[in-house]
Each structure stands twice: as C-alpha cells, then as structure tokens.
Amino acid sequence: MSDQRIATDGSTPQTKDEESAAGERVQTDVSNGFVIEARGISKVFPGVQALRDVDLTLSRGEVLAVVGENGAGKSTLMKILAGVEMESEGVIKVDGQQVRIGSVDKALDLGIALVHQELNLCPNLSIADNVFLGREKLVKSVGGLEKVVRLVDKETSEAETADLLKKVGLETRPDTLVRDLTIGSQQLVEIAKALSINAKVVIFDEPTSSLSGPETERLFAVIKDLKDHGVSVVYISHRLGEVKHVADRVLVLRDGEVTGQLSAEEITKEAMIHLMVGRDIEKFYSIKHKISDKVRLEVRDFIVPKQPGKPINLKVHAGEILVLAGLVGAGRTEFAQALYGIDQPWAGRIFIDGREVKVNDPIDAIRAGMLLVPEDRKLHGLVTEMDVVNNITLAGFKDRLSKYGIVDARQAREVASRMIKELDVRLHSMDQIVQTLSGGNQQKVVLGKWLSMDPKVLLLDEPTRGIDVVAKEEVYKLMERLAEEKVAMLVISSEMQEVLSIADRIVVMCEGTVTGELLPDQYSEENVIKLATETTRHG
Amino acid sequence: MGNMKRIAGISILLLVIVTITAIIDIRFLSPFNVRNVLRWTGLFGILSLGAAFVIVTGGIDLSIGSVVAMIGTFSAYLMARQGVSVALTLFLMLLLSLALGLAHGLLITKVRVQPFVVTLCGLFIYRGMARFVVGDMTQGYGTGFLGLKNLVKSRFPQTFWPGTPPEFIVNWSIPMPFMILLILAIILAIVLNKSVYGRHLLALGANERAARYSGIHTHRVIIIAYMISASFAGLGGLLFSLDLNTVQPSASGQMYELYAIAGCVVGGISLRGGEGNITGVIIGTAIVRVLYNSINIAGIATQLEFAVLGMVILIGVSVDEIVKMIAEKRRIMESADPEALQRKATA
Amino acid sequence: MGNMKRIAGISILLLVIVTITAIIDIRFLSPFNVRNVLRWTGLFGILSLGAAFVIVTGGIDLSIGSVVAMIGTFSAYLMARQGVSVALTLFLMLLLSLALGLAHGLLITKVRVQPFVVTLCGLFIYRGMARFVVGDMTQGYGTGFLGLKNLVKSRFPQTFWPGTPPEFIVNWSIPMPFMILLILAIILAIVLNKSVYGRHLLALGANERAARYSGIHTHRVIIIAYMISASFAGLGGLLFSLDLNTVQPSASGQMYELYAIAGCVVGGISLRGGEGNITGVIIGTAIVRVLYNSINIAGIATQLEFAVLGMVILIGVSVDEIVKMIAEKRRIMESADPEALQRKATA
Amino acid sequence: RGQRAAVEERPTVAFMSNGPYEFWVYAAAGVEQAGEEFGVNVEFFMPPGGLPEEQRRFIEAMVAREVAGIAISVTDPENLTPFLNEIIEMGVPLLTHDSDAPGSNRLAFVGMSNYAAGRTAGRTIREALPDGGNFIISVGRLDAQNAIERRQGIIDELNGEPDAFFYPGTMTPDRPDIPIAGGKWTLIDTIVDAGDPIRAKSNAEDAILRHSERLDLMIGLWSYSTPAIISAAQDAGVIDDFIIVAFDQEEEVLQGIKDGYVFASMAQDPFMYGYRSVEVLAKIAHGQDPGIPDNKFIDVPAPRITRENIDEVWGMFRQQLSDGRQFLDDMGIDQP
Numbered sequence A: 001m002s003d004q005r006i007a008t009d010g011s012t013p014q015t016k017d018e019e020s021a022a023g024e025r026v027q028t029d030v031s032n033g034f035v036i037e038a039r040g041i042s043k044v045f046p047g048v049q050a051l052r053d054v055d056l057t058l059s060r061g062e063v064l065a066v067v068g069e070n071g072a073g074k075s076t077l078m079k080i081l082a083g084v085e086m087e088s089e090g091v092i093k094v095d096g097q098q099v100r101i102g103s104v105d106k107a108l109d110l111g112i113a114l115v116h117q118e119l120n121l122c123p124n125l126s127i128a129d130n131v132f133l134g135r136e137k138l139v140k141s142v143g144g145l146e147k148v149v150r151l152v153d154k155e156t157s158e159a160e161t162a163d164l165l166k167k168v169g170l171e172t173r174p175d176t177l178v179r180d181l182t183i184g185s186q187q188l189v190e191i192a193k194a195l196s197i198n199a200k201v202v203i204f205d206e207p208t209s210s211l212s213g214p215e216t217e218r219l220f221a222v223i224k225d226l227k228d229h230g231v232s233v234v235y236i237s238h239r240l241g242e243v244k245h246v247a248d249r250v251l252v253l254r255d256g257e258v259t260g261q262l263s264a265e266e267i268t269k270e271a272m273i274h275l276m277v278g279r280d281i282e283k284f285y286s287i288k289h290k291i292s293d294k295v296r297l298e299v300r301d302f303i304v305p306k307q308p309g310k311p312i313n314l315k316v317h318a319g320e321i322l323v324l325a326g327l328v329g330a331g332r333t334e335f336a337q338a339l340y341g342i343d344q345p346w347a348g349r350i351f352i353d354g355r356e357v358k359v360n361d362p363i364d365a366i367r368a369g370m371l372l373v374p375e376d377r378k379l380h381g382l383v384t385e386m387d388v389v390n391n392i393t394l395a396g397f398k399d400r401l402s403k404y405g406i407v408d409a410r411q412a413r414e415v416a417s418r419m420i421k422e423l424d425v426r427l428h429s430m431d432q433i434v435q436t437l438s439g440g441n442q443q444k445v446v447l448g449k450w451l452s453m454d455p456k457v458l459l460l461d462e463p464t465r466g467i468d469v470v471a472k473e474e475v476y477k478l479m480e481r482l483a484e485e486k487v488a489m490l491v492i493s494s495e496m497q498e499v500l501s502i503a504d505r506i507v508v509m510c511e512g513t514v515t516g517e518l519l520p521d522q523y524s525e526e527n528v529i530k531l532a533t534e535t536t537r538h539g
Numbered sequence B, C: 001m002g003n004m005k006r007i008a009g010i011s012i013l014l015l016v017i018v019t020i021t022a023i024i025d026i027r028f029l030s031p032f033n034v035r036n037v038l039r040w041t042g043l044f045g046i047l048s049l050g051a052a053f054v055i056v057t058g059g060i061d062l063s064i065g066s067v068v069a070m071i072g073t074f075s076a077y078l079m080a081r082q083g084v085s086v087a088l089t090l091f092l093m094l095l096l097s098l099a100l101g102l103a104h105g106l107l108i109t110k111v112r113v114q115p116f117v118v119t120l121c122g123l124f125i126y127r128g129m130a131r132f133v134v135g136d137m138t139q140g141y142g143t144g145f146l147g148l149k150n151l152v153k154s155r156f157p158q159t160f161w162p163g164t165p166p167e168f169i170v171n172w173s174i175p176m177p178f179m180i181l182l183i184l185a186i187i188l189a190i191v192l193n194k195s196v197y198g199r200h201l202l203a204l205g206a207n208e209r210a211a212r213y214s215g216i217h218t219h220r221v222i223i224i225a226y227m228i229s230a231s232f233a234g235l236g237g238l239l240f241s242l243d244l245n246t247v248q249p250s251a252s253g254q255m256y257e258l259y260a261i262a263g264c265v266v267g268g269i270s271l272r273g274g275e276g277n278i279t280g281v282i283i284g285t286a287i288v289r290v291l292y293n294s295i296n297i298a299g300i301a302t303q304l305e306f307a308v309l310g311m312v313i314l315i316g317v318s319v320d321e322i323v324k325m326i327a328e329k330r331r332i333m334e335s336a337d338p339e340a341l342q343r344k345a346t347a
Numbered sequence D: 001r002g003q004r005a006a007v008e009e010r011p012t013v014a015f016m017s018n019g020p021y022e023f024w025v026y027a028a029a030g031v032e033q034a035g036e037e038f039g040v041n042v043e044f045f046m047p048p049g050g051l052p053e054e055q056r057r058f059i060e061a062m063v064a065r066e067v068a069g070i071a072i073s074v075t076d077p078e079n080l081t082p083f084l085n086e087i088i089e090m091g092v093p094l095l096t097h098d099s100d101a102p103g104s105n106r107l108a109f110v111g112m113s114n115y116a117a118g119r120t121a122g123r124t125i126r127e128a129l130p131d132g133g134n135f136i137i138s139v140g141r142l143d144a145q146n147a148i149e150r151r152q153g154i155i156d157e158l159n160g161e162p163d164a165f166f167y168p169g170t171m172t173p174d175r176p177d178i179p180i181a182g183g184k185w186t187l188i189d190t191i192v193d194a195g196d197p198i199r200a201k202s203n204a205e206d207a208i209l210r211h212s213e214r215l216d217l218m219i220g221l222w223s224y225s226t227p228a229i230i231s232a233a234q235d236a237g238v239i240d241d242f243i244i245v246a247f248d249q250e251e252e253v254l255q256g257i258k259d260g261y262v263f264a265s266m267a268q269d270p271f272m273y274g275y276r277s278v279e280v281l282a283k284i285a286h287g288q289d290p291g292i293p294d295n296k297f298i299d300v301p302a303p304r305i306t307r308e309n310i311d312e313v314w315g316m317f318r319q320q321l322s323d324g325r326q327f328l329d330d331m332g333i334d335q336p
C-alpha cells in the first residue's frame, strides 16, 4: 500500500498544478462567498492516513461531485464536514466563519446534512420518528412545563414527513415502521431525513448504490429542486455516468489527496478516471469468451421463500455470465440466498452438472461447488475482525485445510498468499485485520475465499456495489477468466451500465419471479425496465 | 400492534394462572392473599421498571440486588442507629443511588466496559460495602418511623378514609407499594412513549450508530437509563427494609436483579434492546409474583418454587419467539403469488 | 500479539498480588497455602474453562452454579444413598450434563431464545430439581469412595511415589484438581487454537452470519460450546462434592457462574465474543482465588472480600480498555505521515 | 394420611412437622412413646411440600375431627399467625414446637433456645480450654438470628454473665481478636461464608494457616460449618492440632466425636420435641396440669454429645430412627 502511495505521488505533480488552476477559476466565477471552505484537512485512522491536506470549497446552489477510488477518503471527508468524525487538522469555514464542527448537532446547527453511505435508521421506529430523530417536533405547551417535560408532537411530525415522502417519491404512511421497508425505500427515507433539516448544504454519500433507475431519476429531480432553492449539494458516487449528469463541478480524491478538480464543461468519464487512477484505463470491453452448451446450473420450479412468486426455471451454462436484473426488492437476493441454502425454498429442484443436489445449508451448496458472493460484504461476506488469511481460508478448513480436525496452518497461508497474489489484494500483511482494508480490497478477499474452493457455479450478488472503477475492472477481468475456466456465473446487478456490458444473457426479475429474458441483440435500458416493472400478479 | 398482541398474550397467561389457582383453592382470591400479592408485585415491580430502562438500551443491570441491600441497610442504619433525620437520610440515599447509576453509566460509555461486567462488579462491591459499614449486623427500624412505614403499610383508600371505613374498603384497599408502582409506571410510560428522551432511548437501543449520527447524545441517554435503574433499586431497597422492618446486609436483596430481569423478560422486553413496554413489565412482574403464591397454594413442593418459575419464563419466552416466526411466515403467505401458494401446498 | 501483551499484563497483576501478600505474611508461600490455592484454582478453573467457550460465541452461561449443585447432589445421592455403582453414576452424570448443554444450545439456536434467558431459567430449574429429588437433605459420601476421592485428595507426584517420597516432594506436590485443570487446559487450548472447531468458533463469535455464509454449521458449533460448558460444570460439581465430602443442594455452587465468568473477564476474554485465550482464563481464575486467599491472610475484614474482588475486576478491565484506547491513539500518531505530524507540531 | 383405630375412649392429639425430613422420624418416635405413656392416640403428619397451606388443611381436618390438641412446627409464621389464632379462639389447645409463631396466642412453644445452646457451647469451650485460649467461630451469616444468638451465648457464657435463657438483645460487634473474660479467652475471628460450604472450608484453611501458632479451638455454628472445618483440617493433616466443637448432628460430626477429633456437639433433640408436645397436649386432654411456665417456653435443652456419651447417644439416635420408622410404617406414612 505504501509503495503504491509513492507511485501515485510520483505521478501526480503536474495534475496537481492543473487542479489548483482549475480550482482558482471556479472560485473566481462564483461571486457570492463559499458556503463551506475547508482548507488543509487531514484525517488519520489507526493504520491509515485517510485524508492528507485536502481543500474543499462549496458555493451557494452548487452541486459538487466528489469521486475517487475505494478508500480515497470521500466518506471520511464528508463525515468530517457533518461532524461525525473529527479532523486531525485543518481549517473549516462556514459562511466565512471559522468553525470547529466536531459533533453532529453542531453540523446540523450550521445547516449541514449528510446522507450516509450505509443506512442509519432505527428499524423499531416509524418513518416519521426516524426522519425527525434528534430534532423531534415538541408539543408546544405541557401546562407550562414544556421547558422540562419535552414531549413529541406526533401529528406535526407525521404531517411534515408525509410531504417529504411525497417529495422523494415514497408512497408509504409516515407511521410505518422502518423495519417493514425494503432497502431501497429505506434509502429514500434517509434522503427525506436529510431534506427535513432544511439544510443549506446536503451531502449524499453514494445514495444510488441501492436505488433503481426510476428512484434515481427521482433523486436527481430532488437535487435539482434543492439547487434551485439555493441549497448546495455534495454528491458522491462511483457511477460516473450519474456524476456527469448532476454535477456542476467535480473534486477528485486519490489516497486521501486531491488530485484535481473539473468544472462543468470539463467533466468527462475519461478525465475523472484519469485523475482518480492516475492513468487512462480502457473502456468497458463487452466480454467475449465462448460459452459451452453444457448446462452447469439448472433450477426447476423454484419458489423464493421470502418473496414467493411464480415458479422460476432457468439454466446457466458453463462459462456463461447470466445477469439477474431488476429493481431493488425484486427478490433476487432472496433467490440467490435460497439457492445457496440460507433459506429453504418453498419448492424447487437444483441441478449442478446434471446431478440434482439437495441444498439445506450453505455447506451443501459449497460441497456441490456452488458459491455465493453475498450482497453485503461486511455483514455476510467477511469476519471483519479476523485477519485476511483466516477470512480467505475460512470455508476451506473443514474439507481441505485440515487433518483429523486439526488446521494445517502452513497450507492455509500458502493458499491465502496465492489468492492475494492472483487477485492483487492491496495490504501490508496477510495478518492484517480485514476491517482496515478499503471496500474494493475487502471484496477481493471475499472473492479469494471462493476462488480457493475452485467453484463450478458462482452466485455474485452486487459484486461491484460500492467499489471503484479500477476494482470493478479487476472484478470483470476475473469474471472473464472464470468464464474461460468454464465456471457458470449468476450475477445480480442493479447498475444498468454493468448489466448491459457484462451479461451474456439477461434475466429480469420482479416480485420474486422471472418476468423475462433478453439476448444481446435485445439489450436496452428500456427493455430491462419494462420487464423489471412488469407485474405478474392477477388481482 | 405487535406489542398489543404480546400484552394480550401475557395477560391471558396471568389470567390462566390466577384461574387455575383459584380453582385449586378459592382462598387465593381472599382479600388477605390478594393484598399480599399486590404488595409484593408493587415492591418487585419497582425494581423491574428500573431494570427495563437499562434493558431497552441493550444493557443489563446485575447490581440491583446489592443496591437494594445497600440502601436498605444504610437507611435503617442512618435513621435508627445514627439518628439522622428522615428527610436528610432519604436525600442522601437518593444521591447515593443516583451516583451509583452515574458511575455505571460513565464506565460503560466512557471507559467502554461492558454493562455485564460493570454491574457484576457493582453486585460484588455494594453488598460488601453495606456489610462492612454495619459490621454485618442486622439493621432495623424498631417500633418507630410509623410515618415512613406508612409508605408500605398503609392502604388506599382505607388509611385515608375519614372515620371508620366500611367492610368492603377495609378488605379491598390497595397496598401502598402497589399504588407507588402504578404512579411510577404511568410516569415512565409517558417518558418512554411520549417524551423525546424515550424516543432517543428506543432509537439507540435499536441502532446506536444511527442515533449518534442523528445528533443524539447517546452517552447521556445511556447514563440516565442506568441512573433510573439504580435509583429505582434504591427506592426498592428502602421499601423492602421498611416492609420487613429489618435488613440483613448479607442476605437481603440477593438475586433480586434476576427477578427484576425475569419480570421484564416475561413482560416481553427483549434483552437485545430497542423494545420497551411498561405495561408488559408490570404484568410480567405480576406473573412472577402470582406464580410464587400459586406454587405455595397449589401445594407444590417449595423446593420446586424456582424450578416452576424458570419453566414458566422459559416456556413464555419460547412461545413468544415461535409466535414471531409463525407471524413472519403468515406475512409472507399473504404476499405470495397464488400459483406459488398452490405449489407449496402440493410440494 | 495483543493477546501476548494482555497475558503479560495479568501475569504481572498476579505477581504483584502474590508479592504484596507474601510481604505481609510470608506463610502465604508456605507449601500448605500454595497447595490450597492451587486446589481451589483447579476446581474453579474448570468452571471458567467451560464458561470461556460459551463466552467466545458471544453467549453467557448463568446455569453453571446450579449444574454444580445438581450434579454434586445427584452423584452423592446415587452412589452413597442408592448404592449405584461409581462407573454407572459417572456415566449418567456425564450424560445428564451433556443433555443440559444440548438443551441450552437447541433453545438458543433453534428457538432463538437469548442465552441469558435460557441459562437464567437453567439456574432456577436445576437447583430446584436437585433440592426436590433429595428433599433438601444434605448428601455426603461418608468414609468410603476413597478411590474416587483421590480425584481431589491425591497429589502429584507424591501419591504415586514408589515408597516414601522425600520431604521436598511431600511439600511441593501438586494437588490433583490443578493437574486436571492443566490437562483440560492443554486439550482446550489445542481445540481453540489449532482445531477446525476452534477456527469456526472464533469466526462465529466475531460474525455469526458471515460464518454461516462460509459453510460453517453455526448452530452445531454453538450447541457444542454449551455442552462443553455444562459438562465442565458437571465435572466441577462432582469434584467439589468429593472435596468437601458433603453437598447441600440449596447452598452449594451458588454464584459460581459469576466466579467462572469473572475468571474469564479478568483473564481478558471479552464478553462481546470472538476472543478466546485459555492461558488468560487460568491466570484470571488464579487471580480471583489468590485474591480471596490474600484478603483472608492480610486480615482484611471478610465483609470486604467481595468488594475487593469486584474492585480488582473493575480496575483490571478498565485499565485494559484504557490501554486499548491509548494503543489506538499511538497507532494514529504512527500512521500519520511525518510532514503532517510536523505541521501539527508547528501549528 | 395415617389413621389408627381409636383404642376405646382415648382422646386424640395431632402432631405436625414442617416438612418431610428425616429429622422428624426421630420426633415420630417421641410422639409414639408419649402417646403410650400418657394414654392418647396420636395423629402424625409431615406436610409433603413443607407448605403453610398443607398445614392449614391438616389443622382444619383435625379440628373437624375434634382432636384434643394440635402441635405444629410453623412453616410460615407471618402468614399462619392469624389462622392459628382463629383455631385457638375456637378453643382447640394448640402449641408450637421447633419453629415458633411468636405473634400467636399459642399455649406454649416446645423447643430450644439458640442462646441457651450457645451458653452450653460456651461451657463446653471452658471445659476444653480451662486455662483460657484462642478460638474461631465459623458460621454462614452473622446477621442470621440463630447465628447471632449462638455466638452471643458463647461469648456471654465465657464472660461469666449471669445465667440467662433468652438472647438479651445486644450483640458483640464482629472485630478481630475480641478479648473475653479479661483476655483469658480470645475470639480470634468470626469467619462467614454466605452459606457456601465450599467457602466455609477455604476460609477455615486460611484461618488455620494464619493463626496456626495460637489457634486452640474452632467451633462451627451451622450444620455444615463443622464438617467444613473437619474437611479442611483433615486435608491439612492438622486435625489433632486444635479442638473442634460443633452444633447439630451431621454424620461427620458424630463420626468425629467417636474418633475423638471433635470435642463435643450441641445437638438438637427432635425426639423430645415430639415427646414433650404430646405430653403437654395429653395432660390437657386428661384435665391434668401440663405445667406450662409463664414465659410459655417449654425448653428442650440441646443434648450435648461428647466422647463419653457418643456411643449411647448414637445408639439412641439409631434406636429412635428405627422406632420412628416402625411407627410411621404402622401408620402407613411414607418415609422421607
């Protein structure tokens, strides 16, 4: 990791100059002063310098996009502005006044709201309670005791919540418990919460990573609306297409340093990637391996347990990359989880290489060579408190890396180091705790765990969610390689770009069942959306 | 609504136990017995109420029993032995128990020691202190302090009846401890369900990070919860000592933390935190107390008292969990596609 | 490595306590006293070892004390009263304690009742059973069962010495309970650190879902952990009853679960789960036992025994946490690049 | 419930224990013997659960059968007192034994005074250490009433306080090295174990170590205390280095007295509880004077078991046990 830093430092100087120039230009043509002006921000975590001497300026009514690889420091920078983290050093001015933010409610007082990268809602509370959490609407009078007895005014907060929900396009009663919402809806609640603050700066940290097409459009409308009301917006995303679409200006981070800024007219995917990565990378190449007609995975009359829809039948061939598209909440994860033996399906049979396998538990699936890269890395993919070696070899101990129930530590380390080399995981040492790796590298560790088990069928649920272009590239290359090794892949993806570019075949799901299949010549955003929103329920 | 269901469930459980016992021996419903059950429910319920607030945060308070012993001992010692005025003693005891809660809260939030450990040490320390200060000697109030004793001995409305109350009132007046419990319960119910503090408590109990990111002073909220628990334990200690009119520093209050927690658990409060339900706590405590009483009346061997208690808690909680699972299944059923349903039937 | 540091830390703590006590009264180091401390450490350490495995899963076992009482009572009752053969009794007791652990594990994994609740009910139920079966009567082995009693009475190598052992051997032979503890510790250390089960246990303790997604039979692993805890408690129960030669069903083993957990906590095992360290458990238990012994020898008022114990645990754990925080700060300083540091310095 | 064909016109008296414990088999023997000697039929009842409710029902049944008197060991004084008073108001002669209900209007209480037992223990210590010495008391909890009274009895006796039968109500605070009789004897320490026999043993070990050079005697006040002391001393191989005095009649204690390493024990006398209770009720039934003292306390002194009488006492216990079992069998009452 350190050597990599040297490399980038070596490659940055000239871009740095351009950037500061660009920075100046932007500043000069904004007449009214900065809403936020942060200078020389640095942040150090145990083991990492997340930010180094970062400058960020934000003008009134401006939409600033911040992009960068995983671990570039985007979220950290935002957490500092929102008072969640404390900067190690640096100066922050809000409306020209120098401030030490330091706490969330201080940030809120200053009118800075942050929509976090990961969901932060209380499932046991209603939408309204969550929206106004920490800023409850108070009952005006409690017999003169209202100073001491601070009671929550349910009616008002629910009324106001209803308006906000309309704004973000979520048709749900404000008193619905958050635990009854899908992840997508929960994300919209987060956005509503940010809006409820009436902040003068709203920060979105990867808000679209779990949003579907229409919902994303809705969000852009909201941002537009904010902008028109003179609210400034900071927008973080790995979907560079979106960035181009919404941003007035782009700030690029790499390894905790600003490597450049782009004003509206300069924003191009290539330019951003160049600054993010320090080099140009070739565009997504559509994958061009050959698919054998040998059926690797066959699913017959399968009914997803958590979202029971019409029975699902599908085949995946050796060396095929089949993409499951659909809106969030379509039940794709549940489908994958049921295949993998996490939940028991209502009905259905699973065949691998023509032989039927009974999957009652992940161990059965693993033994049959069907492996799942789960949607949620931190929750399901990794034991983040354990070191890299044990994470990569965790699944192997039982059948491969042990004798008489005793672990073969040497062999385990060999396997781990092989995987680390193959996947080019960036780390100090194999004994590093996984927690301290950046998102992309964590995902590679998950992949490494399964590659070491030589898979026949690989189920990948959002394999590139929240990981940066470079890591993505590497994941795609890896999938390509696996395809050549005749692995059958079932990929769940919500990112249209990805769906269309990597799929040998697209199967679309809605309400827990398959609503259609698209072959390359039928590929188009419209077709996917059409199938993804096509309800199969009668009545 | 899930809560409503649960309340209904345990209410029925309580009713069943009462009915069965009454059938076995009708004197279970005699004024004398009812009064006793209510009195004990009142005294133990106060402890459970306090414990509930800590449990909502996802924490636990094992020090309750020792606080009961400590405050009980010191109250009797100061007032009866040292002749300290009642008012001053009560004030000091309140201060002391609040200080204990504060200490727990600080250690848990600032020093990041787990609640189990902090309060376990409390369990060891406070009883030791109590025993040491009075040299292991039993404390008591003797024949005096009638005013104070009315806190537990008096009944409502009987005691406050102008002139001689009628037979009915004498029989069916409610023991003061139960009245105290009801009043506290109402206050805490408002705090938990209507107040800002309650919202924050429930929020952090379910998702501390979310609470923190929303600008809630999670530490403060947690600390207050432990102060509530400790001060309620203190109040309980005072009342218990007055009720028995004697405190044995080394014995009194032993295992009361477990009863308090049991009351909450039976009342349907999950130790995972984020759930709170005052009514449940009251009914839960009542169930535990009635159960004791019933066991005696039903003529089950005293040795089995605890065994039966344990069994009932276990069954109650298990049923609760199973019901949850079934409800989840039903929810899915309803959302299911007809064809899927019919397939499942055939499969 | 962090583990190493912690072990070093508590070893020093142990050494300090030992030294101080020895200075106060050199007889603390007399063969007689050392033997006693070792014997008790052995007996209580067995309970802590079992508890540790449950704690690694992030669970808790509050039933240990009651299992001690139950198995102790039943063993004496069957062998001495009912004249059941030693072999059969031991077999039955092993079966019984394993069954208890299995029940705990199943309720926790399949019915999803929290460990605290399940084992709390166990605490209530098992003692009740023990008391009921023998009608609350003290059980004992009388003058017989010498072979069995050697499990606790004999010393190594003295007892096995050909002919009359030399003075030195007589003085410094190790009591059998401690030998048993060492053997069990070695086995468990291998299980925890070298075996597949151990890896799975640690992984599950840190992130149960991830473990399941990696093809680990999490339920099975958890159930086994509770069976280990229960069977060790059972063994402890047998040895305690043999050591004293009598068992009081209502009294023996009370609060032993707390001592067991305390031993683990002092030994640096976090109740959050995912951490395990057998050496730590042994030293932790030793600290607790030595502490008792020291308090008596130093002539500190017996009433303060527990208070001191609580204090030491609390301070130990707090220091541990504080050290962690400091270490984190230091790592931050180190990971900041020089120029940043120097800027900080100038600023 | 055991019934016995009523022999001619003999009145019937009822005797009830507080539970189904072996302790009461001895009492049964006394009940039977007194029944024979004073010419009454006896109803003997052991509440299987040791419950107030069971006692209540039995009493009501007996009252319905118009028994000539009832003796009860009260399980739950607080809750039973009102009921007992009702019965007494109905004119049924009722007395308590073993465990009293002081608040009730019972005829009398047949039992032992823990304080008196303590004085006896004190006398025993004086015998054992005529020239003075240092001793340690071991007990579960020092704030339990019987512990307080027994301990105080010992201290007062050695201090040569005037004879008293009841606890005067003032306790000597627990301090190390309490000088008694101007330092002739020293109560080195009172070690408590919160009712945990194991801790009783480890405390004993520590005490032995700490005071080895001056420890002359150890006395256990609760039934498990002395067995714990014995176990500790035997393991340490110092069983002969100091004198052991006991309360109650646990197996280990009797064995110890026989083998000589226990000096004496203040036992209880369940046989006499049975005998005296029935005697009093029988005399009342026959219109004779039961001779109840003004303080309503009929003393059953704690028999002191020593080397001298151990064989006969142990023999007596065995005899009482078999008689009792015989009697219970005849009555068709199942054995504890």
Ligand SMILES: Nc1ncnc2c1ncn2[C@@H]1O[C@H](COP(=O)(O)OP(=O)(O)OP(=O)(O)O)[C@@H](O)[C@H]1O
Pocket: A045, A046, A048, A049, A050, A068, A069, A070, A071, A072, A073, A074, A075, A076, A077, A117, A435, A436, A437, A438, A439, A440, A466, A467, A468
């Ligand atoms: N709490 C923390 N403790 C230690 N290191 C941290 C912590 N939070 C972030 N880091 C590290 O700081 C660096 C920046 O993290 P950050 O989350 O800001 O990156 P990011 O740009 O948001 O990446 P992504 O696009 O994956 O969200 C990474 O190396 C990360 O591992």
Ligand SMILES: Nc1ncnc2c1ncn2[C@@H]1O[C@H](COP(=O)(O)OP(=O)(O)OP(=O)(O)O)[C@@H](O)[C@H]1O
Pocket: A179, A180, A181, A182, A183, A184, A210, A326, A327, A328, A329, A330, A331, A332, A333, A334, A375, A461, A462, A492, A493, A494
């Ligand atoms: N009601 C809900 N409560 C909690 N989590 C839910 C709920 N519905 C769905 N989820 C979780 O949210 C994630 C997405 O929901 P779902 O799986 O239904 O949609 P999906 O088709 O998998 O979409 P995606 O995989 O893109 O998230 C899954 O992890 C699912 O387990």
Ligand SMILES: [Mg+2]
Pocket: A074, A075, A076, A117, A205
């Ligand atoms: Mg981020």
Ligand SMILES: [Mg+2]
Pocket: A332, A333, A334, A375, A461, A492
């Ligand atoms: Mg999904």
